[in-house]
Amino acid sequence: MNGDDVHAMAAPLRDAGDFDPLLDRVRDARVVMLGEASHGTHDYRLRADLTRRLVDEHGFSFVAVEGDWPDCDRVHRAVGEGADVRAALEQFHRWPTWMWANEEVADFLRWLAVRRTVGFHGLDVYSLWESLGEVLRYFREHDPDGLAPALAAIRCLDPYGQDPQSYAWATVMGSTCAPALASMLAEVRRRALEGAPDDAFGAFAARQNAEAAVGAEQYYRAMVGNGPESWNGRDTHMLETLARLLDFYGPESRAVVWAHNTHVGDARATDMAEHGMTNLGELARERWGGDAVALVGFGCHRGEVLAGPSWGAPVEVMPVPPARAGSLEATLQATLPEPALFVFGPGEFTPGRTGARPAWLTDVLPHRAIGVVYDPARESYGNYVPTRLGDRYDAFVWLPETTALSPLPATPVGGELETYPVGV
Numbered sequence: 001m002n003g004d005d006v007h008a009m010a011a012p013l014r015d016a017g018d019f020d021p022l023l024d025r026v027r028d029a030r031v032v033m034l035g036e037a038s039h040g041t042h043d044y045r046l047r048a049d050l051t052r053r054l055v056d057e058h059g060f061s062f063v064a065v066e067g068d069w070p071d072c073d074r075v076h077r078a079v080g081e082g083a084d085v086r087a088a089l090e091q092f093h094r095w096p097t098w099m100w101a102n103e104e105v106a107d108f109l110r111w112l113a114v115r116r117t118v119g120f121h122g123l124d125v126y127s128l129w130e131s132l133g134e135v136l137r138y139f140r141e142h143d144p145d146g147l148a149p150a151l152a153a154i155r156c157l158d159p160y161g162q163d164p165q166s167y168a169w170a171t172v173m174g175s176t177c178a179p180a181l182a183s184m185l186a187e188v189r190r191r192a193l194e195g196a197p198d199d200a201f202g203a204f205a206a207r208q209n210a211e212a213a214v215g216a217e218q219y220y221r222a223m224v225g226n227g228p229e230s231w232n233g234r235d236t237h238m239l240e241t242l243a244r245l246l247d248f249y250g251p252e253s254r255a256v257v258w259a260h261n262t263h264v265g266d267a268r269a270t271d272m273a274e275h276g277m278t279n280l281g282e283l284a285r286e287r288w289g290g291d292a293v294a295l296v297g298f299g300c301h302r303g304e305v306l307a308g309p310s311w312g313a314p315v316e317v318m319p320v321p322p323a324r325a326g327s328l329e330a331t332l333q334a335t336l337p338e339p340a341l342f343v344f345g346p347g348e349f350t351p352g353r354t355g356a357r358p359a360w361l362t363d364v365l366p367h368r369a370i371g372v373v374y375d376p377a378r379e380s381y382g383n384y385v386p387t388r389l390g391d392r393y394d395a396f397v398w399l400p401e402t403t404a405l406s407p408l409p410a411t412p413v414g415g416e417l418e419t420y421p422v423g424v
Contacts, residue, residue, distance in 0.1 A: 005358035005359075005360060006332065006335045006336055006358075006360060007335070007336065009342050009343075009344075009358075010336055010340040010341070010342060010398075011340060011341045011342070011343070012338065012339070012340060012341075013046075013339040013340050013341045013397065013398070013399075014339070015049075016046075016049035016050065016052070016053060018341060019049075019050050019053055019341065021341060021343045022050070022296070022341060022343055022395050023053060023054070023057065023058070024343075025294060025343050025394065025395060026054070026058070026294040027058065028291065028292075029254075029291070029292055029293060029294040030246070030253075030254050030255070030288060030292045030293070031242070031246075031254070031255050031257065031284055031288060031292065031293045031294070032054060032060070032254075032255070032256050032257070032293075032294045032296065033256075033257040033259065033264040033280070033281055033284065033293070033294065033295050033296065034047045034050060034051065034256065034257065034258055034264070034296050034298075035259065035260060035261035035263075035264035035265060035295070035296060035297045035298050035393075036258070036259070036260055036261060036298050037261055037297075037298045037299050037300055037368055037369065037370060038260075038300075038305045038307070038320075038369075038370035038371070038374075039096065039098075039099045039260060039306075039307070039370070039371065039372045040098060040099075040305045040306030040307050040315075040370075040372070040404055040405050041300065041303065041304075041305050041306075041320075041402040041403065041404060041405060042104065042402055042403040042404065042405060043298055043300065043397070043399050043402050044102070044104040044105065044405060045104050045107075046298075046397065046399070047258060047298070048104065048105075048107070048108035048111075050296075051063060051108070051256050051258075052108075052111060054254075054256055055112075055115070055118055055256075058254070059254065060118070060254045060255065060256050061118065061119065061249045061250075061253040061254050061255065062118060062119030062120065062121055062245060062249060062253070062255055062256070063112075063118070063119070063120050063121070063255075063256045063257075063258060064121045064122070064123050064241070064242055064245060064255055064256070064257050064258070065100065065120070065121070065122060065123065065257070065258040065259065066099070066122075066123060066124055066238070066258065066259035066260060066263060067092075067099065067100050067122040067123070067124055068094065068122045068124050068125075068126055068127040068130065068131075068212070069121070069122040069123075069124070069127055069131060069205075069208055069209060069212045069241070070122075070127050070130040070131055070133075070134050070209065070212075071091070071092050071094070071100070071122060071127070071130075072100075072120055072121050072122030073121070073122070073134075073205055074088045074091060075088045075089060075100075075109060075120050076119055076120045076121055078109075078113070079109055079112050079113045079116065079118075079119075079120055080116050080117075080119075081116075082113050082114075082116060083113075085106060085109035085110055085112075085113055086106045086110075086408065089101045089102075089105065089106055089109070089408055090408050090409060094126060094127075095308075095311075095312050095372075096308065096315065096372040097315075097407070097408075098306050098315050098405060098407040098408075099372070101407060101408040102306075102405040102406055102407050102408055103405070103406035103407075103408065104405055104406065106408065119245075119249070121241075121245055122241075123237075123238035123241045123242060123257070123259070123280075124234070124237075124238065125212060125215040125216050125219050125233070125234050125237040125238070126164075126216055126219070127209075127212050127213070127216060128157070128164065128167075128212075128213055128216035128217060128220065129157065129162045131209035131210070131212040131213040131216065132150065132153060132154055132157070132184075132209070132213045134205070134206070134209040135150045135184065135188065135206055135209045135210050135213065136150045136151070136154065138202065138203075138205070138206035138209075139206070142199070142202065142203075142206075143191060146187055146188070146191050148187075149180070149183045149184040149186075149187040149188075150184050150187075150188075152180050152183065152184070153177060153180040153181050153183070153184045153213070155180075156177035156180040156181075157177050164216075164220045164223075167217075167220055168220040168221060168223055168224045169224060171220075171221045171224065172224055176221070177217060178214075178217055178218070178221070181213055181214045181217050182214065184210060184213070184214075185210045185211065185213070185214045188206060188207050188210040189207060189210075192204075192206075192207045201248075204244075204248050207244075208241065208244065211237075211240070211241070211244075212237075212241075215233070215234075215237040218233050219233050219234055219237070227276075228275055228276040228277045231277050231279075232276075232277060232278050235263060235278060235279045235280045235283065236278075236283065238259075238263070238280050239280055239283040239284060239287065242255060242257065242280075242284070243287070257280070259280060260369070260371075261297050261298060261299075261367075261369060261385075262279065262369055262385065263279050263280045263281065264279075264280060264281045264295050264296070264297065264393075265279070265281050265295060265297050265387070265392035265393050266279070266281045266282045266285060266295060266391060266392050266393075267279040267281070267282045268282055268391070269387060269388040269389075269391035269392035270367075270385050270386060270387050270388075270392060271385065271386045272385070281293075281295045281392075294394045294395065295392070295393045295394050295395075296393060296394065296395045296396070296397065297367075297389075297392065297393040297395070297396045297397070298396070298397045298399065299328065299329050299332070299367065299368065299396065299397070299398055299399070300320065300329065300368070300398075300399045300400065300401065300402045301322060301323050301329045301330070301332070301333040301399075301400045301401065302320055302321060302322045302323070302333075302400070302401055303319075303320045303401045303402035303403055303404075304317050304318065304319055304320055304402070304403055304404045305317070305318055305320050305370055305374060305402070305404055306318075306404045306405045306407060307370065307371070307372055307373065307374035308372060308373055308374070309373070309374075309375065310373060311372075311373055315407060317404045318374055318376055318404075319376055320370070320376065320402070321376050321379050323368055323379075324366065324379050324380055324384070326365070326366065327365060327366040327367065327368060327384060328360075328365040328366065328367045328368075328387065328389060329367070329368050331360070331365065332398055333400055336398065337400050338400065339397075339398060339399050339400065340398045341395065341396075341397055341398070342395060342396040342398065343394070343395045344357075344361060344390050344393065344394055344395060344396075357390055360389065361388070361389050361390030361391075362388055362390055362391075363388070364386050364387065364388055365386070365387060365389065366384035366385070366386060366387070367384060367385050367386070367387035367389065367392075368383055368384055368385075369383060369384065369385045370383060
């Protein structure tokens, strides 16, 4: 890596006021995706600072996150009512709770609650039973004639005791609730088209819960195979949820997305593509075009992180050792030991694009990715994704050192199947 090339592109990043070059880049973008190198570092605050500017200066309509729809909908309603957002976050019970139930997110949501018109929504796909319960509640309150398909889906799933592992393994033996869930979704969609109720968002949320329940069943069924199908189904669900939100908010709506780098950065610029995997960033570029979508990655060299030593284990503060030799992070640290912002410029993804771009944007370098499960001892051989940085992102936030998030008290529940790849 040529140090002069790095310094020439680097903009100092001392506070939120230094995001001006990035704001210029995304001025006309409809979707801005903000990544994270882990699910547990204090740079969440910097991402929140950037989002504040996107909302205040560019009129972004909502924030969509790598979280479940029912949990985030509870937060969304608290924000809209100016209610206690911290209490809503403390009701996150699915492990890893700290991803969203933390002081950094609570501070951002309190700021959002002052505005009340900006949404906060979940894109993820895990909430099978929770979403079914919300569909049932909606029909009981607003449309009792539509209850039958939702009740049939719940009865089908009753034997599995709200345990996704139990259901997933049962599908291996030929059991499935997919037809019952598909019938429920078809009924919800049909009734959503019949008219515009007074509570338009309530009807939209009921449909989204139905979509999430169907997506979750498909995800858990695919998860048993431990292959790319579950990952691809999950990210496709997130993309479709984002598209539905943009449609609901209207043709002028704009979205900020918060998710791990592994979802945000274009999969075609990593080895994910070699393993048959796609992701949210790639799908969004393909759907809306490179000029309408801005992908922003984050990276750090060392510090600390909140994570679990194994899936479902109690969270702990872990050290993040200096990045391994030859990695993007180690090379940036040697060249640029201060926080910095890089903006690479607009344009569609073009495999192997070089032109006037410096080698550090086009060469394949290991790029750190820390999930909710982390072992610092694996740094010498794991925790990295081979990446062409300039194709994976449109901009990159470089933080030499980070600290751990501050989790809120929450009680995680067990039984969740581990994600593929691990913990992202």
